[in-house]
Amino acid sequence: MTHISATIETLVNKAIEKDLIEASDAVYARNQILGILQLDNFMEGASLIKEASIPDLLEILSQNAVERHIIEDLLDEKEKIESLIMNVFLSKPSEVNRDFYQKYNQSPVMATDFFYQLSKDSNYIQTKRIAKNIQFQTASSYGDLDITINLSKPEKDPEQIKREREMKQDIAYPKCLLCAENEGYVGRIGHPARSNHRIIEVPLEGESWFLQYSPYVYYNEHSIVFAKDHRPMKINRDAFSRLTAFVEKFPHYFIGSNADLPIVGGSILSHDHYQAGNYTFAMTKAEEEFSFTLHSFPDVKAAVVKWPLSVIRLQHPNRTTLVEAADYILNNWRAYTDTEAHIHAFSDDVPHNTITPIARMRDNQFELDLVLRNNRQTEEHPMGLFHPHEDVHHIKKENIGLIEVMGLAVLPPRLKEELDAIKKHLLDDSENVADYHQNWVQSMKKGHSSITKENVEQIVETELGKKFERVLEDAGVFKTTADGRQAFRRFIDHLNA
Template sequence: MNPLFALVTYGLKHQWIVDPNPSLHKLLQLYNLPLSPFKMVDEPIDLVMEKLLDLGFDLGLFEPNTLNERDAFEAYLFDFVMPSPSETKMTFLRLYQQNRRKAFDYLYHLSMDVNYIKTKRIAQNVSFHYPSIYGTIDLTINLSKPEKDPKDIAKALEQKDVPKTGPKCLICKENEHNYDNARMNLRIIPITLYKRLWHFQYSPYAYYNEHCIILSDDHTPMKMCEETFHYLLDFIDYNPDYFIGSNADIPIVGGSILDHDHFQGGKHHFPIESAKIIKSYQIQDLTLSHIYWPLSTIRLTSQNRDTLLKVSKRILNQWRTYDHEALDIISKSYGLHNTITPIARKVNDAYQIDIILRNNRVNEVYPEGIFHPHRDVQHIKKENIGLIEAMGLAILPGRLKTELAKGLDFILHGTIYPELAIHQPWLNALKQSNQVHNMADLEAAVGDKFKTVLEHAGVFKLNDSGIQAMDEFIQSCIR
């Protein structure tokens, strides 16, 4: 019984519950244990949960004994001692009226304390930096998000004919308090952006500080439109401490979830924010800049929200139909190809929007995408270059940790590993250059590859013809 007492003690210490008995009685009933008077037991919560999960599996309370199923049952257990969804919303709104920062701190720390935000797994990620010609680029080898266990896949196949109810995707609001997606400990907050209902939550596998998701109330597809800019600016009025941005709304240059309209935000400084300026233009009380960044980016800064919205909408609409065949930019062929990745933030008292121009066309030379990582860099990164990468934070696959260790062994000692075949031309070149002597040198080589990844995604290359074309495009938007 001690682990159950310890879990209830944890809820009491965090002031989530006042009376221990209702939670304790439900937990004792779940574990088929006799009622017993409560006593305080103070143990590390990670150890407590391991004991309760092991016992739960032995009792047949969940199966199979995989990481995903253990996560789901752990979230279920935390739900016994944490505030309910309605209580969490009321507390957040009450705190927000008193002090905005206290409200977000409350939800953020609650999400960590119940292990919805997987802080210990996130700490396993490998992070390093690369001093590129565009400024420092950040890179993370993502080890925190678990791969699918074959047993979980088999279980899903067994249930494939069961009528699906509840959430249609992993970010629907119906995931809150949902067992199947290990979300019994998820708490979300409703917010209104430009007269439309959205929901705010934190990301369980945070890629950066206070990584959050703002999701549409309805399960509707991603859509880049004039209203998008209103949503962005409304959110940074709601919380000026955070940035907010959106993946593009079309395949190849968009994110991994295109069927549910959403934004991402957080309290983080990204490399793109420090980019140098190539050329600036003044439009009334707004400064427009073409910044020196591998993805073609226009930065708008103004204290006048109306001016900012007007110019942002004009850029989006002009870009939708922009063509420059000499640069392989064609807006319409087998579909619509031009869209944007927008990012908004507050800088002192001014609004700032970065508009990254995107195009998802393919051709025979680049069947995965003309402005997508080309095949010579796909051994490092072949996935879509979405919002986070576009801002200068590489999210690299977890396989790279072991592959880089073996790659360094090859460079230094000539050890051959058949599984490194996809990296072999690159490793051969690095070995011949005699410039890689340790892991830091090899990580720098990865950083250089990711710099090239970002360059591939830029529609206006940072050469004379690309800079001139960008200038002509901007001029067409501000006349």
């Protein structure tokens, strides 16, 4: 009992240090936690646990609950009780929103700084798990690409998976993981705990939208902006209006949307949402390859970006004008076919063309990057013609969504062990390497005459970056070759016809 009392007392003290509660709230918070853990007794005066973080303390408490048979030894059950404990230290949603907008009135940066820190301190953002991710940058023809091997999401054990299958029920609440109804939801098997979840209301163009941070942030202040209504994602004029309205409110953030078609879209197309944050991606820093004039919008600055995907960048000080220009390009692209470039707008009545848009403020002007996408499948490329091709599937075969489009690879966790095996194999041939990596390993051996303990990690990281560069080039509808650029100019001519 002494150890658990010390853990609770340390957690309460941590919450006071982080301004989640005040010192006068300590006894109340302690008693609430005792109730959640079904403990009647508490040993006062126990020594605090040094060098323990909030996630560490929560793990001790949830494991103790397992050992006392308060909860089952399942990931979802442990997350539920940890989320309930942290909710003890959090203000109600109305109070969090009030604090946010009091700070916003001083500075949008101050407001998002407050909410981001709150989301980390409350353990909603899983800082301990995120720290496990492998992250580095690697040079490419298009600038420094970000590489992340995603190790933050814990793997479900067989019992958890079995329980989820058994508990498949007709539960439609919340309708999905993005719905506003997740705020404060205790969770269940198969649906994550959200007791410590808070969202900020951010009205956009007369609609109710909300801001939250991703529990597993892939970049600084990785946030999700989502509609109150549970409705499918749609790229249209209204989307461009909302994106530019958001950066007008939060000029230090970018915001973008996944495309709205399968294969080229994101993982959740059922709920209208965007992703935002305070980070500068390689695509943002990419140079203009050539500029052009849009005859219908001569005062809008337009350029093609030097990037593996096909990007038109628009700039204008008036966001309404910019939105009109973007909508004009979208409508033309949706109907555009160029058989020489293998671009077909439709198969029968099934649409293939759409856009991944990204908005930001730059030099006091609104800026929109319009990434042209096409999801057509062929016999040779059944997963998608403008999708990572089969020879790079050993690295990445999932959808190329908004984050990858901008130059940040989110790669599967299997690569950690596989890359370690490749490094050992390159040094002394002693380690077995997965069959699907064999060609890649042989090309590394041929391309590097001297591989040593000192340079093997750099070599593998550089070669991984080259593979991701290829992934992005596969996703480009107009290739970066001379023929591809000529095809891009044909589309621009079409816009000006």
